Amino acid sequence: MTLPLEGYTVVAIEQAVAAPLATRNLVDLGARVIKIERVDGGDLARGYDHAVEGTGAHFVWLNRGKESLALDLKDPAARAVVRALVAQADVFVQNLAPGAAERLGFGAAELRAEQPSLVTASISGFGSGGPMSDRKSYDMLIQAEAGLVSITGSPDAPAKTGIPTADIASGMYCAQSVLAALLRRARTGVGARIDISMLDATVEWLGHAMYTQLYTGTPPPRMGLSHTSIAPYDAFPTADGSMLIGVQNDRGWRTLVTDVLRRPELADDPRFLTNVARVAHRAECDAVVAACTEQWTTADLDAALADAGIPAAQVKRMDQVVEHPQITERDRWRTIRTEFTTARAVLPPSTFGDFEAPMGDVPALGQHTLELLREAGVEDPDSLLDRGVAHTPHHTHDTEDITC
16 A cells, blocks of 8 residues: 655754654655764764663654665765755755754755755744744753743642653644645645744643633643642542542532442532532542542552543553553554664554554664765765765774865
8 A cells, every 4th residue: 555655755954853753754654754964973862872772762763764874064075965865855854953054055945946846844943033043942941931841840840841842842743734735735836945943833732821821811830730720630549559530520520429439428519519619629629539539449440430431540650651551452562673673663643544654664873875875876975985974884984084
């Protein structure tokens, strides 16, 4: 079966999380992605840690199925290779520091002037224009600037999210925008210039919190696992752990206390009769629920809540998540190869009825350099390898020949 993006080629000068996530989403849909990396260590994410038996966990997550071309873009010959590959591509993606792509000759305006059908996508921290456009950025800084940190954590202390939310938001918007641009190009023949700001993407995700501030003048409080406008909505103790329970309407409250907790008198208690009343008496409401739930084991309470149709979830640790029965029994795990080992990877969430995501290998630094140099029309690839302008793990060069 033909993959949705089969036949499309993406060239990406990318690193860290945001752009690699965008292009990995395109790989999952069948696109060919040529990843340009530095000769001296490659993508920064390769060295974040060695969690996957020598390879960084971020890198394994974000780069399966890509082709790695390692080049020193300070050298004109290396830039010429990239230009030759872009000339044959459909999409160019980059998340270099502000202004770096333009200085290297890979600015969107320059590329599209030569190739109007090209879709270019640039991810930056703060977008073009404005007083912060030239600032470098990374996920935690954007979470702080966007106010996400201010509404995350406990009442006592703010916290960043446990995943790189700003990176993920901008990467997903980038992939979505590229797909839209390719659809339009299929009708018009004209490409697009796409700019994604990590700040814009994260502010958009603030959702109700932003509108609460706009129209009440009051910042939403940090609630931990609780909810600003719903009760009971929190993690409640059990005899051997905890359960997160979220009752979102008054009928659900009556079912919870009558059919599960066996405290029917609480259903008509005026302090808890409506959600507004329960929020006003949150401490009392949470206390009576906790006094009941702590008499149950987690497994028994989970089953009882599910049978009653009460929204609830076990508060799982990561070791429980990687063995989650819902993921395992739906056969969502696959095995991929990295430079040093095989690794488990979860299929992407978009499940098509007629194909499965390719789930390709995670490339070694410069693994595809030689083939891509030839594809770009380089007549003597060894000359670039010998000078250190290009790198492949299969080639050694005389360090005396390297030009600085």
